[in-house]
Amino acid sequence: MLELLALPVTWLVFLLAGLLPRNRTIVFRRFLLAGLSLVLLLLAVGWQTAAFYAGIGLVNVTLGLGLVHGGATGRRRMLFAAGVAANAAMILCFLKWGVYFRKYMLFLPSLSYLGFRAIAYLTSCYRKPNCDLSSGLMQMWFFPMLFTGPISRVEDFAEERQDYVEALRRLALGLAMLIAARLAGAYVLTDVARIEGLAAWHYWVGIVANAFEFYWSFAGYTSLVVGLGLMVGFKLPENFNRPYSATSISDFWRRWHMSLSYWVRDYLYIPLGGNRKGLVRKCLNLMVAMIVMGLWHGLSANYLLWGLAHGTLLAGESVMAHLQVRPVRSLVGARLYVPAKVALTFVTVSLLWLVFRYPLPDLKAYVGGLVP
């Protein structure tokens, strides 16, 4: 599905969609783009999936309208809780049985993204009763972001910002990143449990290649999505900000998959208490947030371990900041402090990508191969 974002015909459709109704209102354009998105989805994946997406979108938009015009606070709160619970249940069902859905029933791409966007939309309607129908439909259906995010907010569709040069720049950047990802992918080790007699440096090169393949492919697709959004006049949220130049794990999560990490911050970490209830509670909240973030990718031991590891590291950083302990600084001195922190963060994150990517037998073999 993601390949569709790079097709010249898709770009042409969005260029025309951005050009044609120039004299119409933003509301009309949002309705038009939401309708166009459903048509594209229908052509791309068939009527069953398009009908499913349309249904989920309509249910959530109806709930949103109910929240805006819901009357009494108690009733709105119940409606909001029911909507959030239904979307969370949908994500869980998809994560648990998505493979079977795809095999026997219908192709359901990226329901986790759809569910998180729906929860963000309902929260906006609950907190600020000014979200309108056309923005809601864009939030649920806008075609470019259906398969790989970013996880937008309904506010992203409030204003128009059409910039063709910036759009072309982002599209070109996206293609370049995808090409780079493909080239990096050639050095990533596969079927690791069956590899024998390979020198350790191949495994280390594989770690770096894996980190950049993941970054460039994900950021490449995101850049295409942002470019297509700008083509029709909407600035979608960014997902990446030079993540491998991060100086700590917490800095990394301000730079990597930002629309997801900010979603988890705003809709989970802060409601849990965030950092307002002491250090122990903050660490616990960080662990919960990162475990949920891990399991959002899939209900597997790998994602659980990956989330747990990131949560532990974030909690560790919080404790060290609280105690004002700086072990790296005392080791390398002030001049090399920042480069050392960048390198350390990159190595840590890249090693954890192995947990994210490889099944447990392959992971075990990989770790064994790292030692000469």
Place this chain on the structure above:
Amino acid sequence: MKTREWEIVGLAVLIPVLWTVYFCVCAAPAGAPFIYADF
């Protein structure tokens, strides 16, 4: 020409080149870059 116009010309040249390379190295024969899963 102004900088912005040069940029448009540059992008108009660059994008077909990138498309050609993309479809050679990504679209065929091994498929698009790996992105782990449809989350």
